[in-house]
Amino acid sequence: MAGPRHISVNEASRPVLPRHAKLKYDETRKVWVILAPERVLAPDEIAVEVLQLCNGERSVGDVSDQLAAKYAAPREAILADVITMLQDLADKGFLTEAREKTP
Amino acid sequence: MTDVLGNPPPPSDSLAVLEKQRSTAEAFGIPLAVLLEITHRCPLQCPYCSNPVELDRAGKELTTDEWKKVLSELAEIGVLQVHFSGGEPTARKDLVELVKHASDVGLYTNLITSAVLLTREKLGELADAGLCHVQISFQGIEEGLADRVAGYKGGHRKKLEVAKWTRELDLPLTVNAVMHRQNLHQLPDIIQMSIDLDADRLEVANVQYYGWALKNRAALMPTVAQLDECTRLVEEARERLKGTLAIDYVVPDYYALRPKKCMGGWGRQFFNISPAGKVLPCHAAESITGLEFESVRSNHSIAWIWQNSEAFNRYRGTGWMKEPCKSCEFREIDFGGCRCQAFALTGDAANTDPACALSPLHETIFKQAEAEAEGETNRFLYRNFAGGTLESENGT
Numbered sequence: 001m002a003g004p005r006h007i008s009v010n011e012a013s014r015p016v017l018p019r020h021a022k023l024k025y026d027e028t029r030k031v032w033v034i035l036a037p038e039r040v041l042a043p044d045e046i047a048v049e050v051l052q053l054c055n056g057e058r059s060v061g062d063v064s065d066q067l068a069a070k071y072a073a074p075r076e077a078i079l080a081d082v083i084t085m086l087q088d089l090a091d092k093g094f095l096t097e098a099r100e101k102t103p
Numbered sequence: 104m105t106d107v108l109g110n111p112p113p114p115s116d117s118l119a120v121l122e123k124q125r126s127t128a129e130a131f132g133i134p135l136a137v138l139l140e141i142t143h144r145c146p147l148q149c150p151y152c153s154n155p156v157e158l159d160r161a162g163k164e165l166t167t168d169e170w171k172k173v174l175s176e177l178a179e180i181g182v183l184q185v186h187f188s189g190g191e192p193t194a195r196k197d198l199v200e201l202v203k204h205a206s207d208v209g210l211y212t213n214l215i216t217s218a219v220l221l222t223r224e225k226l227g228e229l230a231d232a233g234l235c236h237v238q239i240s241f242q243g244i245e246e247g248l249a250d251r252v253a254g255y256k257g258g259h260r261k262k263l264e265v266a267k268w269t270r271e272l273d274l275p276l277t278v279n280a281v282m283h284r285q286n287l288h289q290l291p292d293i294i295q296m297s298i299d300l301d302a303d304r305l306e307v308a309n310v311q312y313y314g315w316a317l318k319n320r321a322a323l324m325p326t327v328a329q330l331d332e333c334t335r336l337v338e339e340a341r342e343r344l345k346g347t348l349a350i351d352y353v354v355p356d357y358y359a360l361r362p363k364k365c366m367g368g369w370g371r372q373f374f375n376i377s378p379a380g381k382v383l384p385c386h387a388a389e390s391i392t393g394l395e396f397e398s399v400r401s402n403h404s405i406a407w408i409w410q411n412s413e414a415f416n417r418y419r420g421t422g423w424m425k426e427p428c429k430s431c432e433f434r435e436i437d438f439g440g441c442r443c444q445a446f447a448l449t450g451d452a453a454n455t456d457p458a459c460a461l462s463p464l465h466e467t468i469f470k471q472a473e474a475e476a477e478g479e480t481n482r483f484l485y486r487n488f489a490g491g492t493l494e495s496e497n498g499t
Binding site: 018019020022024026027028029033035037038040041042044090091092093 | 119132133135136180181183184209211213235236238273274275277303304345346349351
């Protein structure tokens with residue numbers, strides 16, 4: 001079964017797109033898209049970059065660290081933006097969290 | 104069936120809905136999603152079936168290779184999603200092969216099914232083939248009514264089972280509930296059933312009255328009071344279930360003052376392909392007599408048919424309009440409503456859809472629908488290849 005509903009994204013979350021939400025570059029329209037049931041979303045450049053880093057292993061904090069370093073920007077501001085974007089995706093039902101690995 | 108990609112939630116800053124953003128800006132760019140009605144065969148006999156009254160028989164259906172060629176061509180010209188529908192798409196033995204091919208060429212695949220022919224093994228094969236999403240139709244909340252509407256004994260129970268398998272296989276599930284006078288009282292329970300089934304989406308789709316549904320209008324038309332209650336329930340549930348269950352809502356247009364922007368406008372953002380390979384501006388378009396629809400079996404490419412064929416261009420834009428549409432301030436907003444409904448109710452697809460209050464026929468049709476809704480006729484004309492069978496006096 002998929003993860004629980006009502007995912008609340010925070011710094012420790014390790015989110016990933018579920019199998020039914022596919023990030024893809026649309027060659028015809030030259031834009032990135034997220035394909036989901038009966039929906040085609042058009043993420044902006046930053047959202048694409050965040051989603052490419054979200055592999056279910058990196059935490060939201062890790063992702064924010066990487067982006068802060070890359071853009072030499074304040075980490076707190078980036079973290080807030082990343083959480084907002086991911087929470088929006090989660091509320092639409094297009095985000096899941098990696099299951100805890102059994103040691 | 105809702106408008107494909109219709110009714111999206113409001114886009115946030117970083118995640119816009121592509122259909123909203125582009126389709127009207129680009130002059131008839133290729134649609135993002137295409138409906139494939141791969142067969143008209145179906146074990147169910149729902150009296151509101153969206154298929155044409157004149158069904159394509161099995162012998163006319165495109166072959167496996169022809170559908171594969173269609174899928175490759177769609178991916179190549181920029182279509183991103185396909186909906187495998189019917190009829191009942193699982194009635195085709197090659198469905199797994201077609202889903203596999205669609206996935207291989209990069210298409211996102213949806214299955215729109217009655218579910219009654221599926222086994223757990225078959226659903227697993229479809230998931231392995233890359234199927235992304237399953238949409239199951241429900242006719243009610245309990246088998247007495249649901250099986251009677253579908254004209255298929257044991258159907259409801261099977262649907263519940265398949266819905267469970269769908270979630271066990273980690274596939275997202277949409278419950279498609281087609282609503283009408285005889286089942287609208289079950290809507291609160293249908294919403295709860297969707298939650299219990301762990302569905303991601305619920306489509307509350309009021310019957311649209313063309314084809315089979317028009318023949319059954321007297322048995323299906325809801326009352327104004329029922330519809331008001333339905334809208335209230337949907338709005339309340341949407342708020343309460345935000346983030347848990349997305350609810351799409353298709354309203355019947357008979358009681359509206361303004362017509363719906365059917366299909367997002369004729370030939371603007373949608374086409375479907377019939378079992379025999381006709382490329383159509385809407386799944387009911389073949390009901391408009393006098394229009395010639397081109398086939399994927401012709402010498403023309405699908406992109407050419409979309410852009411250049413006479414049938415697609417006939418009602419594109421606003422140039423074809425007559426009064427009161429022609430000078431109406433809403434003409435670019437609703438494009439005069441639904442061409443199939445205009446044809447069915449007025450005999451001319453270029454007339455204003457009578458769902459619009461500005462149509463001279465609106466008043467008459469509204470009164471007729473209201474009278475039918477209050478009437479005693481509950482017997483169905485079941486959908487089949489023989490032109491329909493009337494329900495017996497005691498049901499079924």
